[in-house]
Every structure is written in C-alpha cells, then in structure tokens.
Amino acid sequence: MxxxxxxxxxxxxxxxxxxxxxxxxxxxxxxxxxxxxxxxxxxxxxxxxxxxxxxxxxxxxxxxxxxxxxxxxxxxxxxxxxxxxxxxxxxxxxxxxxxxxxxxxxxxxxxxxxxxxxxxxxxxxxxxxxxxxxxxxxxxxxxxxxxxxxxxxxxxxxxxxxxxxxxxxxxxxxxxxxxxxxxxRIEDEAVPLIRMFTDLYGFDDDTVYLSPAPLYHAAPLRFVMTTHAQGGTAVVMSGFDAEHSLAMIEKHGATHSQWVPTMFIRMLKLPEEVRHSYDLSSLEVAIHAAAPCPPEVKRAMIDWWGPVIEEYYGATEGIGLTVINSEQALAKPGSVGREGPKGIVHICGPDGEELPAGEIGVIYFESERRIFEYYKDDAKTRNSRHPDHPDSWATIGDMGYLDEDRYLFIAERTTGLIIAGGVNIYPQEIENELVLRETIADVAVVGRPDEELGQVPVAYVQLAEGIGPEGEAEEIRSWLGKRLARFKIPREFHFVPEVPRTPTGKLVKRRLPDPAELAG
The missing domain is CATH 3.40.50.12780 (ANL, N-terminal domain)
Structure with a gap:
C-alpha cells in the first residue's frame, strides 16, 4: 500500500x-x-x-x-x-x-x-x-x-x-x-510494520494522525508512513508545544497521536483551566513510547483523556515489541506490556542464562522475522545477539524483568546502572519520582565516582519557571525521603537552565555540565 x-x-x-x-x-x-x-x-x-x-x-x-x-x-x-x-x-x-x-x-x-x-x-x-x-x-x-x-x-x-x-x-x-x-514491491499490502500498526491501533482512511515530534525519529516517520498506507491524514507540527498540541487535536479532530512521557508531563503541568478548555473527544488512540512513563503520570493522563492511552516498548532496531493498553496499565502500574506482536521476551543473566520471574536482567527478544544489523559495525551487531541464539535473539542493552503474568517492567539500560557499595540503583526510578514534584520541570540522574562506594547518584534539575534554587535542594531531599530509600536519594543537586534532551524526549546525559563548572 x-x-x-x-x-x-x-x-x-x-x-x-x-x-x-x-x-x-x-x-x-x-x-x-x-x-x-x-x-x-x-x-x-x-x-x-x-x-x-x-x-x-x-x-x-x-x-x-x-x-x-x-x-x-x-x-x-x-x-x-x-x-x-x-x-x-x-x-x-x-x-x-x-x-x-x-x-x-x-x-x-x-x-x-x-x-x-x-x-x-x-x-x-x-x-x-x-x-x-x-x-x-x-x-x-x-x-x-x-x-x-x-x-x-x-x-x-x-x-x-x-x-x-x-x-x-x-x-x-x-x-x-x-x-x-x-x-x-511498493504496492504490496503485506508490509509487516504497517500491518502490525494497523492491527494494533486501527489506522484507516478516516485516521487523522497528529505528530508533535520530529520526523527524523523512528516512531513519527513510521506512523506517518502507516497513515499514508491506509489513506489517512497526517497533521505535522514544527515542534512540540503543550497547549498548541491540545489546540491541534481539537482543530483537526485528531484520532491518533504519538507522544513521549515528557510531553505528557508538560501538558499535565498546564493550568487546569487551560487543559480543560479544549475538546479532545476525537482521540481514539494516544500512543506513547521512547522512555519509561512514571505510573502516576500515566494514571493522570488516563483520568484526563480516558482509556485511549496505549504504550509500546520497542526500539528503532525493530527487534521486538510489547504493548499495553490503559486498563492493563492501571492493573500493572509501571509495566510496558506483554510480548506478542514481534516476538517473545527473555530476561537473561550475564552469561545468557534465562532468569525467573521477578529477577532483573538483560531484555532479549526472540523472533523469526528478519533481523537488523548495525551498519558497518560487525562488533556492535555481534554484541546485540544472544550468545546461544545469535540468529534469532537480540537486545539493545535494556534491563528489566517479567512478573508472574509475563508483563515486562523496564529497569535501566545497562550503561546507566549506578552501583553504590554493591547495590544497584536505577536512575529512572529516581527520575520518575523527581519529575512529579511541582517545582521541577525536568531532571536527569547520573552516577558520580565515589572513593568509598564506587558511585553515588547525583541529580541535574531544571526548575519550573519562577522557582529559584535557594533552599530547593534541601526541600527536594526531604520530599524524596518520603518516597525513596535513603541510598537512592541523590547526594548532590545541580540546578541547570535546561536538561539536555533529544527533541524526541530522550536524555543526553553525556551533555550534562561538569559539576565543577557549575560551582564556578
């Protein structure tokens, strides 16, 4: 098509x-x-x-x-x-x-x-x-x-x-x-990606798909492609703006849309009278992905938009997919869904051994469909494959676990794990809590070397408009103390004008400033 x-x-x-x-x-x-x-x-x-x-x-x-x-x-x-x-x-x-x-x-x-x-x-x-x-x-x-x-x-x-x-x-x-x-061939209807998105989310010739994200990102580009394969209309924004997004849903009668959690958070932080001044009743499906969504944020979005919130977990590599709808998300807070559309999930230890329910390990997808390769990088391609199943199991390095019902929960990409005194600390868990605080617009948590513990967590905080940093670190620390174990609370809070993110909402932690520069 x-x-x-x-x-x-x-x-x-x-x-x-x-x-x-x-x-x-x-x-x-x-x-x-x-x-x-x-x-x-x-x-x-x-x-x-x-x-x-x-x-x-x-x-x-x-x-x-x-x-x-x-x-x-x-x-x-x-x-x-x-x-x-x-x-x-x-x-x-x-x-x-x-x-x-x-x-x-x-x-x-x-x-x-x-x-x-x-x-x-x-x-x-x-x-x-x-x-x-x-x-x-x-x-x-x-x-x-x-x-x-x-x-x-x-x-x-x-x-x-x-x-x-x-x-x-x-x-x-x-x-x-x-x-x-x-x-x-171009006219073939059996294109797996288009068929999958169509079956999952009901794209057809009445679809009006709103894209608030850059088209160089995998999801917006492929959803636009799916929209056109099915004869719908794509409404493309030049960039995300919280209130403008709501206005575009109303104006164009958007039926489908795709978001990242940061966008949800920014829309939720609009004044209540602004949020409820737009007619969003045309929305049938609001898909989100790309980063873990704090359960409280998802619950708030479902309360606001209704049970139209759909999440999938996958990657540009296309190795697999889990999906979860609003009802399932409320029943399994924090989960990114169950396997099915593109393969079976396996959670594996450092030697490739499969781990039982509840244990955190590397997420692999098993699939008989065509498998990707990293262009001109054989070593990275090999490292993405399971040692015992190199032709059908692949990973992008994310960590997670399956519960007893085989719902997947994301922990953290292996490269982001903080190990403090032998204890694993997952930055995403801390970020999920911090982003809910009204005084915080955005946040990134990373590990800092520590002579005694090896690493300790530190937070880079972008404060909400009109909030100054004076005394805020202690306020945040006290607030977090009621939500997280003490060892997870960041040792330092660095206040920055903006947390560096890609336009699709992913943190770019390597672009965070040196704490010494901030102190100077």
Missing part, C-alpha cells in the same frame, strides 16, 4: 497538513512529487539497496523523499536536524548516501553542505542565497527544478525500499540500523 492508491481514489484529500502554517499536501501532489523525485533518483543511477539521506526541519519534502526512496528500493536515512554540523555530516558520510537532500532553512545548512561535498548527487531544498554561504551550494541541484525536469511516468515495477535510521548516540557515536532484505 502506498499513496498512489489513494491519489487515484481521492487526489484532493490532504495527505499532510502542516499544523503551524495550515499548508496542505494532497494525495495527488504526494503521488506526483514522490514519483518525480523517484524517477530523478533512478536517472541518477540509484538502484535497489542504495542509500539516500535527507536532513530538514519538519516539512513536506521529508515525506516526499520518504516515499520516493521507498518506491525505488532505496534505503533512506532521515538525519537528526538538531545535531551539530559535524555530527550530521558524519551520518551522511557513514550511511554512504548517493543522494543527499538538505534544507537551506536550517541554521547549520551551509556548514553541513561544506562537509558533505563528497556525495554524488546533492539537492538543496529551497533556493540558497549566494551571500554568506561561501559558495558551498555551488553544484547542488534545486529541489523544485529537479521535480520539474523529472519524468512523471510510473515504472512497471517499483521495488519497495526501507529506512535506515540511526541510534540516538546517547552512549557513543550513533550507528545506522539496517533492516534485513525483503522482496516486497
């Missing part, structure tokens, strides 16, 4: 609406423009399995490039537009892009362009002014001119491609996640 089917039936139906400008991309336009771009790619020598990179803010051209790549059999990488120029250029180079599309609206566009001249075919989105860019866009094709010159004739066969998105890089340089090969 692809937009061409819906373009033939209803070419004027909106495929994408940009929430901030109300600009509309119809199915007829999406079919025509993605086909022309795909034909340009073919004319440039792109063949099945070749790589395409696109870097832009949320805009129509990302969606057009996605479908163009998919219908050539290409592998598309949507580059995180919030990275530095050097980080962006690394990904473009690492993915071996034969075609690179870059929005000149990005502040770092000229710098990225300067570092990516090695790509064979370069396309700039928007006309780049000559002044101030040092000529770095010389030799780049202009997007609209490319489309105008390209053929609009549909080939007889269009092999279906895929995406190769990059890990967030919170524990090192990001790596491309290359899915296994398929023999699908």
């Amino acid at each position: 692809y937009p061409g089917k819906w373009a033939a039936e209803n070419p004027e139906k909106p495929a994408v609406i940009m929430a901030d400008t109300e600009a509309v991309l119809t199915y007829g336009q999406l079919e025509d423009r993605s086909l022309r771009l795909a034909n340009h790619m073919r004319a440039a020598g792109l063949v099945k399995g070749d790589h395409i990179a696109v870097m832009a803010e949320n805009r129509f051209e990302i969606v057009e490039a996605l479908w163009a790549a998919l219908r050539t059999g290409g592998i598309i990488t949507v580059v995180n537009s919030h990275l530095t120029a050097a980080e962006s250029a690394y990904i473009v180079d690492d993915c071996d892009a034969k075609i690179f599309l870059l929005s000149t609206r990005l502040d770092k566009a000229a710098e990225v362009a300067d570092q990516c001249q090695q790509v064979e075919n370069r396309i700039r989105i928007d006309v780049a002014p000559d002044g101030g860019n040092g000529g770095v866009f010389a030799g780049w094709d202009e997007y609209e001119a490319v489309l105008a010159a390209a053929s609009a004739r549909k080939p007889e066969v269009e092999p279906r491609g895929d995406d190769m998105l990059y890990s967030s890089g919170t524990t090192g340089r990001p790596k491309g996640i290359l899915p296994g090969p398929t023999d699908l």
Whole structure:
C-alpha cells in the first residue's frame, strides 16, 4: 500500500497538513512529487539497496523523499536536524548516501553542505542565497527544478525500499540500523510494520494522525508512513508545544497521536483551566513510547483523556515489541506490556542464562522475522545477539524483568546502572519520582565516582519557571525521603537552565555540565 492508491481514489484529500502554517499536501501532489523525485533518483543511477539521506526541519519534502526512496528500493536515512554540523555530516558520510537532500532553512545548512561535498548527487531544498554561504551550494541541484525536469511516468515495477535510521548516540557515536532484505514491491499490502500498526491501533482512511515530534525519529516517520498506507491524514507540527498540541487535536479532530512521557508531563503541568478548555473527544488512540512513563503520570493522563492511552516498548532496531493498553496499565502500574506482536521476551543473566520471574536482567527478544544489523559495525551487531541464539535473539542493552503474568517492567539500560557499595540503583526510578514534584520541570540522574562506594547518584534539575534554587535542594531531599530509600536519594543537586534532551524526549546525559563548572 502506498499513496498512489489513494491519489487515484481521492487526489484532493490532504495527505499532510502542516499544523503551524495550515499548508496542505494532497494525495495527488504526494503521488506526483514522490514519483518525480523517484524517477530523478533512478536517472541518477540509484538502484535497489542504495542509500539516500535527507536532513530538514519538519516539512513536506521529508515525506516526499520518504516515499520516493521507498518506491525505488532505496534505503533512506532521515538525519537528526538538531545535531551539530559535524555530527550530521558524519551520518551522511557513514550511511554512504548517493543522494543527499538538505534544507537551506536550517541554521547549520551551509556548514553541513561544506562537509558533505563528497556525495554524488546533492539537492538543496529551497533556493540558497549566494551571500554568506561561501559558495558551498555551488553544484547542488534545486529541489523544485529537479521535480520539474523529472519524468512523471510510473515504472512497471517499483521495488519497495526501507529506512535506515540511526541510534540516538546517547552512549557513543550513533550507528545506522539496517533492516534485513525483503522482496516486497511498493504496492504490496503485506508490509509487516504497517500491518502490525494497523492491527494494533486501527489506522484507516478516516485516521487523522497528529505528530508533535520530529520526523527524523523512528516512531513519527513510521506512523506517518502507516497513515499514508491506509489513506489517512497526517497533521505535522514544527515542534512540540503543550497547549498548541491540545489546540491541534481539537482543530483537526485528531484520532491518533504519538507522544513521549515528557510531553505528557508538560501538558499535565498546564493550568487546569487551560487543559480543560479544549475538546479532545476525537482521540481514539494516544500512543506513547521512547522512555519509561512514571505510573502516576500515566494514571493522570488516563483520568484526563480516558482509556485511549496505549504504550509500546520497542526500539528503532525493530527487534521486538510489547504493548499495553490503559486498563492493563492501571492493573500493572509501571509495566510496558506483554510480548506478542514481534516476538517473545527473555530476561537473561550475564552469561545468557534465562532468569525467573521477578529477577532483573538483560531484555532479549526472540523472533523469526528478519533481523537488523548495525551498519558497518560487525562488533556492535555481534554484541546485540544472544550468545546461544545469535540468529534469532537480540537486545539493545535494556534491563528489566517479567512478573508472574509475563508483563515486562523496564529497569535501566545497562550503561546507566549506578552501583553504590554493591547495590544497584536505577536512575529512572529516581527520575520518575523527581519529575512529579511541582517545582521541577525536568531532571536527569547520573552516577558520580565515589572513593568509598564506587558511585553515588547525583541529580541535574531544571526548575519550573519562577522557582529559584535557594533552599530547593534541601526541600527536594526531604520530599524524596518520603518516597525513596535513603541510598537512592541523590547526594548532590545541580540546578541547570535546561536538561539536555533529544527533541524526541530522550536524555543526553553525556551533555550534562561538569559539576565543577557549575560551582564556578
């Protein structure tokens, strides 16, 4: 399934609406423009399995490039537009892009362009002014001119491609996640990911999907793809804003949406009169993922929005999935659900041995479906596999446990575990408590080396607007003392203007400032 089917039936139906400008991309336009771009790619020598990179803010051209790549059999990488120029250029180079599309609206566009001249075919989105860019866009094709010159004739066969998105890089340089090969064609309906999301969440041609997150992230990109495969409309925001999100649900009658817990927390902290001034009755499914959600936050969201809150636990790697609905979440607070849609969960010890219910270990998914590999990193790929089942069991390094009913609970990624005096401390547990405090807007907990205990937890706190740090550390410490064991309470509280996160809500703990710098 692809937009061409819906373009033939209803070419004027909106495929994408940009929430901030109300600009509309119809199915007829999406079919025509993605086909022309795909034909340009073919004319440039792109063949099945070749790589395409696109870097832009949320805009129509990302969606057009996605479908163009998919219908050539290409592998598309949507580059995180919030990275530095050097980080962006690394990904473009690492993915071996034969075609690179870059929005000149990005502040770092000229710098990225300067570092990516090695790509064979370069396309700039928007006309780049000559002044101030040092000529770095010389030799780049202009997007609209490319489309105008390209053929609009549909080939007889269009092999279906895929995406190769990059890990967030919170524990090192990001790596491309290359899915296994398929023999699908663009019009095939048996696309596993689309079929799974459709069955789980009821996407159809009446769906209005609201995306408040960047399209370079796996979930928004793939949910938009699913929306278009089923003939629905995607409403894309330029970035998350708590109240604006509520307004967009009401204005467009959104039926489906996707969030991260940080967004829930920020919406819940809106004044009650603001929260209840919008009509959210159109919502049928509000999906959240990407980070653990504090049970109190989920309960509050269900109380507010009703039993439409759905959670899944998975990863860009696509190794497996657990799901949990509102009723199950209330019955099993803190769980991310049960296995089923994409494989069986195993909890394993350090030597690969399976652990009984209630014991924390590494989470593996067992699946007979095609399995990913980290692009050009055989060692990381091998390390993701179970030692006894390398062909069918894989992990991303998260820790968790299964209860007696096989509901999965996440503990912490192995790299984030704090071991204090031989006791395991999971930062997420502390963060879940701290984020509920009214005076705190955001928080990150990390381990600090300690001569006596090895490590101790410390907290970086972003205070709510209007709250000063004077005396706040003691207030927080006292408040936490009623909620957590003493050994879990952070030894230090560092107040920062903003906790560093990716735009998808994941903490970037390596970008936290040095405590010595804060003291100075």
